[in-house]
Amino acid sequence: MIRDQRRETRELERRLDLFGTSVRVLVGGPASEGAPSPDLAAAVAQAVLQSCQAELTRFDPGSELSRLNADPAPARVTSKLVAGAIAAAIGAAERSGGLVDLTLLGAMKDAGYAGSRAGVAPASLRDALQAAPARHQAAAAREPAWRWIAVTGREVRRPPGLRVDLGGTAKGFAADRAAAALKDQHTFAVDAGGDIVIGGTGAVPRTVAIAHPLEGGRGIQFELASGAVATSGLGTRIWRTETGFAHHLLDPSTGQPAWTGVIQATALAANGLEAETLAKTALLSGPEGGLQLLEAAGGALVLDDGRIVLAGPLREHAQEAA
């Protein structure tokens, strides 16, 4: 819901380094009657985010996800959180027509993204765009391996050796869970590295800016009182290879980095997981397909030449950032 009215409020803020990025929790009181205090609610949200990081990361061999990936047995009883996140990622794969694929871990490592890149300076996106191959939209894998994954309660079944990478899906999933702990507060925002869930009983509009990946700073901004917004792009997880450049958004049909003509996609949705799924799908779909995808709920694409193209409600509500 995009709102135009404002009123004053104060907020508590927590900053965390999680998911290889910067995370913020903002909570404004007073809470609804019977709800926890803003500081207690923020502490609960922080604990939720930390649990998600601890269990869902692929970069820690001791995480629940890593233990699942290392287990050669066809079925494993895992944690409720991991099972829920994998089920959510399978749902994202289905809704995206297979473009958001949780089974590309091998290809991701082959592309050069084996370890965490937190704190690693990205390669120049401008240089990468000049060296990139011809643009074309990505496609689903011909034989999607994620269709072989089944989650029943806390049990995850998959073919032996098939490994799962939750990637950006985990951030949207985590932001939604943290936001659930804040729903009775007057205002709140959970910003999991750009996957943002906004809400609160006060329905107070909050300014949301979209960073521009080439020019730096904020590109456009709009007001949002409740809902989610997420951005997927090439600008941060991009690196040099022996033959050119690579990034972390892979074309499932080839297992190679996707160069679609879109360098960043931002999507609005009812929740963080859906926004993240829409944003990634829009980027992989290319300029035309991406805009169609974002038309219903709103969003923005940044094309290779730096132009920002707005979709849906954002065409009326967005303006250049101050």
Next chain:
Amino acid sequence: MTKRLSTKTLTLRLVVASLAASAAIAGGLAIQMAGGHDPALGAGTANAQPQATSGSQSDFGQSASPPASVTTRAS
């Protein structure tokens, strides 16, 4: 000639003064709360009750009104 106060009288006066001070503080807090200002939220500076977290930079500050802006970006 100065009148000397008994220990009992002094104690009584201290108790009364203490109660009056407590009432004044409580009244002030009530007035602030009624005005929409919760002192527990701080006054623009860090009101830190951080919980130690591995690999985190956690602080409990206060942002200006209206709600703090957020920026979505690829990460």
